[in-house]
Amino acid sequence: MNDAGAVVARRAPAARASPALLRLDNVSRHFGKLQAVQDVSFAMNEGELRAVIGPNGAGKTTFFNLITGFVPPTSGDIWFDGKNIRDRSVVYRVHKGIVRTFQITEVFPDLSVSENVRVGVETAAGLNGRPWLPRHVRGDVERRVDELLDIVGLANKANRTVGELAHGDQRVVEIALALTMNPRLLLLDEPTAGMGDTETDHMVDLVRRLHDERGLSILFIEHDMSIVFGIAQKITVLDQGRVLAEGSAADISANEQVRAAYLGEAQ
Numbered sequence: 001m002n003d004a005g006a007v008v009a010r011r012a013p014a015a016r017a018s019p020a021l022l023r024l025d026n027v028s029r030h031f032g033k034l035q036a037v038q039d040v041s042f043a044m045n046e047g048e049l050r051a052v053i054g055p056n057g058a059g060k061t062t063f064f065n066l067i068t069g070f071v072p073p074t075s076g077d078i079w080f081d082g083k084n085i086r087d088r089s090v091v092y093r094v095h096k097g098i099v100r101t102f103q104i105t106e107v108f109p110d111l112s113v114s115e116n117v118r119v120g121v122e123t124a125a126g127l128n129g130r131p132w133l134p135r136h137v138r139g140d141v142e143r144r145v146d147e148l149l150d151i152v153g154l155a156n157k158a159n160r161t162v163g164e165l166a167h168g169d170q171r172v173v174e175i176a177l178a179l180t181m182n183p184r185l186l187l188l189d190e191p192t193a194g195m196g197d198t199e200t201d202h203m204v205d206l207v208r209r210l211h212d213e214r215g216l217s218i219l220f221i222e223h224d225m226s227i228v229f230g231i232a233q234k235i236t237v238l239d240q241g242r243v244l245a246e247g248s249a250a251d252i253s254a255n256e257q258v259r260a261a262y263l264g265e266a267q
């Protein structure tokens with residue numbers, strides 16, 4: 001990584017060869033007697049914008065933890081870009097491009113927006129902890145920080161302390177931090193949780209733009225059906241750890257089992 005340009009370069013587009021970017025084959029995860037995820041099979045292609053829905057406790061976050069490596073499966077296999085990653089570490093998966101945000105905001109509250117993003121860019125480039133950086137490398141880092149702030153729409157708040165921002169903006173900073181890691185698959189766990197209408201609209205617009213304009217593959221967990229039906233190309237419904245249904249917004253909204261298990265509950 002001596003080439004300063006490559007240090008903060010965007011990830012090159014992947015080869016077209018592999019059929020699925022992410023695949024889970026009959027994955028289960030038990031916690032003692034509790035079957036949090038049961039025999040789940042799932043496949044997602046590069047460039048898709050997909051949603052996971054389901055009642056509280058359905059296993060959605062555990063599903064993300066299995067994909068990202070935070071918990072190992074009890075059984076089953078997990079494939080990413082044609083490789084079986086079921087025994088791989090979180091760090092390995094992040095390097096391969098599996099990057100997540102959490103249900104609860106995770107940022108550096110005492111740093112400014114641009115400092116937060118700079119820490120992310122430097123970490124992703126392996127530059128962290130260096131006492132000083134050559135000027136050309138520093139310039140690359142600053143350009144990448146500016147680019148990411150532009151992408152997420154936070155350039156006008158670059159110098160604000162993150163802990164003092166509104167909740168919605170803090171969650172956007174979190175997405176900027178995720179983007180510093182050059183994701184090939186971005187996993188968002190309830191990105192609009194706790195947001196008002198304006199903040200929600202902003203987040204939905206950001207997710208849509210990351211997909212439409214940048215071709216990012218995105219899988220998100222979301223409670224708000226209008227958001228899910230509005231932007232997801234395909235929806236997977238989890239219920240009691242199992243896949244209850246999968247399909248388009250039209251398929252899912254017409255599915256009787258889904259209505260009984262979930263949509264009815266929300267009305």
Ligand SMILES: Nc1ncnc2c1ncn2[C@@H]1O[C@H](COP(=O)(O)OP(=O)(O)O)[C@@H](O)[C@H]1O
Nearest residue numbers: 031034036054055056057058059060061062063
């Ligand atoms: N680390 C854990 N240890 C024990 N039980 C867990 C753990 N993580 C999740 N669970 C349980 O697994 C079930 C599914 O949880 P979760 O995946 O968080 O659901 P969701 O995100 O759909 O609300 C819940 O009953 C939850 O209490």
Ligand SMILES: [Mg+2]
Nearest residue numbers: 060061062103
């Ligand atoms: Mg959850």
